Structures are given as C-alpha cells and as structure tokens.
Amino acid sequence: MLDAVIVGAGFAGMYMLHRLRGLGLTARVFEAGTGVGGTWYWNRYPGARCDVESMDYSYSFSEELQQEWRWTERYSAQPEILRYANHVADRFDLRRDIQFGTRVTAAIWDERAGTWTVGTDRGDSVPARFCIMATGCLSDAQVPAFPGRDSFAGRSFHTGRWPHEPVDFTGRRVAVIGTGSSAIQSIPLIARQAAHVFVFQRTPNYSMPAHNAPLDPEYERSVKGRYAEFRRQARESRVGFVTERSGDSAMTVPDEAREREYETRWNRGGLGFSAAYTDLLTSREANDTAARFFREKIRAIVRDPAVADLLCPKDYPLGTKRLCVDTDYYATFNRDSVTLIDVRKDPIEAITPTGVRVAGVEYAVDDIVFATGFDAMTGALLDIDIRGRADRRLAVEWTGGPRTYLGLAIAGFPNLFAITGPGSPSVLSNMIVSIEQHVDWIADCMAYLRAHRLATIEATSAAQEAWVQHVNEVGHTTLYPLAPSWYMGANIPGKPRVFMPYIGGVGLYRQKCDEVAAKGYEGFALGA
Numbered sequence: 001m002l003d004a005v006i007v008g009a010g011f012a013g014m015y016m017l018h019r020l021r022g023l024g025l026t027a028r029v030f031e032a033g034t035g036v037g038g039t040w041y042w043n044r045y046p047g048a049r050c051d052v053e054s055m056d057y058s059y060s061f062s063e064e065l066q067q068e069w070r071w072t073e074r075y076s077a078q079p080e081i082l083r084y085a086n087h088v089a090d091r092f093d094l095r096r097d098i099q100f101g102t103r104v105t106a107a108i109w110d111e112r113a114g115t116w117t118v119g120t121d122r123g124d125s126v127p128a129r130f131c132i133m134a135t136g137c138l139s140d141a142q143v144p145a146f147p148g149r150d151s152f153a154g155r156s157f158h159t160g161r162w163p164h165e166p167v168d169f170t171g172r173r174v175a176v177i178g179t180g181s182s183a184i185q186s187i188p189l190i191a192r193q194a195a196h197v198f199v200f201q202r203t204p205n206y207s208m209p210a211h212n213a214p215l216d217p218e219y220e221r222s223v224k225g226r227y228a229e230f231r232r233q234a235r236e237s238r239v240g241f242v243t244e245r246s247g248d249s250a251m252t253v254p255d256e257a258r259e260r261e262y263e264t265r266w267n268r269g270g271l272g273f274s275a276a277y278t279d280l281l282t283s284r285e286a287n288d289t290a291a292r293f294f295r296e297k298i299r300a301i302v303r304d305p306a307v308a309d310l311l312c313p314k315d316y317p318l319g320t321k322r323l324c325v326d327t328d329y330y331a332t333f334n335r336d337s338v339t340l341i342d343v344r345k346d347p348i349e350a351i352t353p354t355g356v357r358v359a360g361v362e363y364a365v366d367d368i369v370f371a372t373g374f375d376a377m378t379g380a381l382l383d384i385d386i387r388g389r390a391d392r393r394l395a396v397e398w399t400g401g402p403r404t405y406l407g408l409a410i411a412g413f414p415n416l417f418a419i420t421g422p423g424s425p426s427v428l429s430n431m432i433v434s435i436e437q438h439v440d441w442i443a444d445c446m447a448y449l450r451a452h453r454l455a456t457i458e459a460t461s462a463a464q465e466a467w468v469q470h471v472n473e474v475g476h477t478t479l480y481p482l483a484p485s486w487y488m489g490a491n492i493p494g495k496p497r498v499f500m501p502y503i504g505g506v507g508l509y510r511q512k513c514d515e516v517a518a519k520g521y522e523g524f525a526l527g528a
C-alpha cells in the first residue's frame with residue numbers, strides 16, 4: 001500500500017514527491033503530460049515567460065541546486081523553466097515514481113479501509129493512505145462555447161495546450177481571441193511573423209513593461225551570496241518576493257511626487273507597481289490615480305487615438321484582474337498588420353469554417369489562437385470525481401463555490417490535501433514560495449501523524465466555515481471583488497462568484513498555518 005498518491009508533476013508534485021521520499025514514505029505521481037513541469041510543460045506559446053523574476057521563481061529547498069543553477073534572463077522564458085524542471089527531476093531522480101501520460105479521473109475514500117482509491121484514464125486503481133492534489137490553479141484550459149467553435153477549417157491552438165513543435169505563423173492571417181497575460185505575451189511575437197493579426201478584445205488589461213534583460217551577473221552573485229536571507233524575506237513577505245513597499249497612502253502625497261513614483265516603477269517594470277502605495281488595492285480613489293497613469297502611458301505609446309482608447313481599461317480597478325507584464329504589447333498595435341476588434345459591445349457571433357464573425361462582419365483567418373484562459377483554482381479539482389466520507393462528492397460540496405480549511409484541506413475528505421488550493425494565497429503570490437510552504441506543511445503533518453500513530457486527519461466543519469468566512473471578509477476589504485476576474489470565477493459562465501484566493505499575505509498565512517500545526521493541528525480531527 002502506497003503512503004500517498006500525488007496528482008500532477010508540476011513544481012508542486014515534484015517537490016511533494018521529494019519530501020515524502022525524504023521521510024521514507026512511498027508515493028506515486030500521476031501526470032497527464034508526457035513530462036514534468038506542469039504550467040511550463042503545457043504553456044509553450046510564443047513569448048511565454050514568467051512574470052516573477054528568475055532569482056525568486058525557483059526552488060529554495062536545496063542549497064546546491066539554487067547555487068549551481070544559472071538563469072540567463074531577469075524573467076525566465078518557458079523553455080528555460082522547463083529545462084530547470086527537467087533538471088530537478090533528473091537531479092533528484094524523481095521520474096522513477098512518476099507515471100506519465102496518465103490522467104487521474106477519480107479519487108474515492110474507502111471508509112472501511114481508511115484509504116483513497118485513485119482511478120486513472122489508463123485503468124489504474126491504486127489504493128493509498130493519502131491523496132495529494134498538485135493539480136495547479138491554472139491548468140484546466142477553456143475555450144468558450146462560441147457558436148460554430150468546432151467548424152473552423154484552419155489551424156487552432158489554445159495557449160495553455162500549445163503544440164510541442166514550434167508553430168510558424170509566417171505569412172498567415174491569425175485571430176487571437178482574448179487579451180489576458182497569455183495573449184499579451186504572445187501577440188507581439190505572433191505579429192512579427194504573421195501577415196495580419198486580428199485581436200478580439202472583450203476587456204482591456206493593465207500591462208506593465210517587463211524590461212526584460214540578460215540576468216545581471218552582479219545581481220546574481222549578490223543574491224547567491226545571501227540566498228538564505230533572500231528566501232527568508234520572500235517567505236515573510238506579502239506576495240512571496242520582496243518588492244519595495246511604500247508605507248504611504250497614494251492620497252497623502254503631492255501629485256507630482258506620486259507621478260514620479262509611478263514613473264520610477266514603470267521604468268523598473270514588473271509586478272512591483274501595485275506596492276507603490278498602501279491603498280492602491282483598497283481605495284478606489286487611490287487606485288484611480290494609478291489607473292489614470294496607465295491610461296496616459298497607453299495613449300502615449302499607441303498612435304491611433306481610437307485604438308489607444310479601446311486598449312485603455314476603464315471599468316475596473318488596476319490590479320484587480322491579474323496585472324500583466326509584457327514586452328512591446330501596446331506598441332504592437334502601431335503595426336499596420338494588427339487590428340483590434342472590440343467584442344465587448346458586439347460579442348463574437350460565431351466561429352465559421354474560415355474565420356471569426358463579429359457584428360455581421362467575418363474576419364477571414366488561417367489560424368485561431370484561443371488565449372481564453374482557464375477554469376481557475378477549482379477546475380482541475382472538479383474535473384476529478386472526488387468523493388469523501390459517505391460518498392460526498394466534492395462537486396456537490398462546492399456548488400456554491402470552494403470551501404476549504406486553509407486552502408489545504410476539506411471537511412468530509414480525510415487525508416486529502418490540495419497544494420495551493422482555493423482559500424490559500426496561491427495565485428496572488430510567487431507560486432513556488434507558496435508551493436514549498438504547502439508541501440513542507442503537508443510533509444510535516446504526515447510525519448506528525450506517523451510519530452503519533454494517527455491514521456487520519458480531517459478538517460472540522462467549524463474550522464472550515466470560520467476560514468471560509470475569514471477569506472471572504474479579507475477579500476472584501478479590497479477592491480478585488482469589483483472586477484469580473486477569474487479570481488472571482490467570472491470568466492466561466494455559471495461559476496459561483498466567490499473571491500477564491502486568500503489575500504491576507506504569504507507571510508501572515510504561513511504564520512497561521514504554523515500555529516495550527518504547533519497547536520497539534522487545531523481545527524482538524526485526528527483519528528487513530
């Protein structure tokens with residue numbers, strides 16, 4: 001009997017396996033892809049790149065690994081991150097316990113045996129004491145049900161399911177549907193090759209320049225010289241990496257000083273912009289000052305005023321949909337070969353065999369790129385038939401939105417853990433920091449159970465309800481719920497509108513999780 005089944009061999013699943021092995025526990029990982037890397041295995045679209053800096057976005061669990069691995073750029077591109085994932089898999093000999101090309105379809109709790117039975121699309125039926133979901137928050141790719149969606153006769157791609165061979169767009173007419181992070185990264189590169197790109201935009205996004213560059217060797221040396229401290233600060237920070245945080249309100253500083261601060265941050269690039277003032281994500285008035293700054297930037301870059309206007313976000317606060325980080329996104333709309341089409345006013349009517357139809361006009365294309373996102377945070381979990389005590393189905397338990405204790409565990413589902421699940425900081429943080437924290441917590445918990453000869457651990461309903469309420473309350477002290485974002489489930493028709501991640505901050509959240517463990521797993525029922 002295995003101690004654990006781990007679902008997914010992305011960064012979470014790989015590290016989970018490594019930790020369990022270190023405890024002398026047995027585990028098998030099931031992975032739908034043919035290789036490791038999760039997000040970085042699937043998202044191979046042109047321009048795919050991390051929006052967290054390379055020195056931050058990497059494992060910290062091995063001093064040798066973090067010292068020896070060399071990143072080449074400030075923000076790593078997908079092929080390099082995938083090489084890193086493969087290096088980790090080889091270095092720690094992970095592959096022998098990973099079954100690739102196998103999708104988990106069911107996880108059923110056997111009340112009498114006190115075990116999970118995990119079923120796969122390959123016919124496996126594997127019992128294990130624990131089931132650990134390392135299924136990722138943005139892994140369930142979605143193509144909206146456009147009328148005629150499957151009638152298109154040309155090539156079509158989803159950014160999150162990109163082919164493993166390079167796709168050549170030279171001389172082709174390409175439709176890109178969506179303007180989220182994936183579109184914003186890929187459009188400039190597709191436009192360099194294509195004869196024409198038609199961008200179908202429903203909601204414009206706020207995007208920061210990346211100012212990507214080769215990694216400064218001096219910076220690399222300095223970080224590596226103090227990596228332990230650098231990582232400690234990241235773990236205790238709000239978002240899992242250290243960024244210069246001001247203690248001021250945007251409304252208490254003079255206008256010129258505020259503009260200067262925004263300009264400095266724009267020139268620095270990246271996600272640190274929202275940390276410019278304490279109230280950018282809590283006060284609409286403060287947020288408006290930053291949003292105005294962005295709109296002016298867009299208008300200064302994009303020559304055609306009508307196109308610039310269409311690219312300006314106006315009806316939701318900056319940062320409440322995930323801020324994007326780009327290279328040449330707005331400038332790409334200065335190309336004669338790029339056309340922006342507003343599908344807010346007139347939604348896409350149909351995909352036809354030869355193109356995309358909007359407001360009675362057909363845009364004839366050779367290729368369609370669906371950059372239409374994911375059923376975030378819950379999609380990958382609910383795609384699996386998960387049944388806990390008394391045959392309770394997770395899909396039913398979560399009808400009104402996800403309910404977890406600490407984003408890690410679910411009442412009624414003993415010995416089941418979710419890594420970076422809904423109700424934890426996950427998508428609002430540097431994912432690797434959050435992954436390592438969850439994996440370490442779960443591994444420590446399993447070691448505790450073994451040491452105390454305990455067979456099961458299960459969140460109590462009371463602790464779960466209190467946590468759900470806390471997550472909700474903290475979320476609603478911010479501006480986040482004002483945007484129809486995937487954080488809110490708003491991108492999936494019919495999905496409950498609940499702010500899913502925990503916004504209390506990575507450092508504070510870690511403290512709470514550690515306190516729970518220190519108090520003998522407060523809020524959990526432990527069974528012999």
Ligand code: NAP
Pocket residue numbers: 049050051052138144159177178179180181182183185200201202203322325343348371372373374427486491
């Ligand atoms: P996304 O942010 O959900 O964007 C999907 C896009 O498709 C949106 O513009 C959306 O419009 C549009 N769309 C969806 N349904 C549509 C419809 N029926 N008609 C027209 N347009 C439609 O997905 P994503 O770009 O793949 O990014 C998802 C997340 O992954 C990001 O927020 C980020 O956290 C992560 N990511 C990170 C990076 C990075 O590290 N640099 C890169 C890529 C992705 P609406 O906005 O109107 O819904």
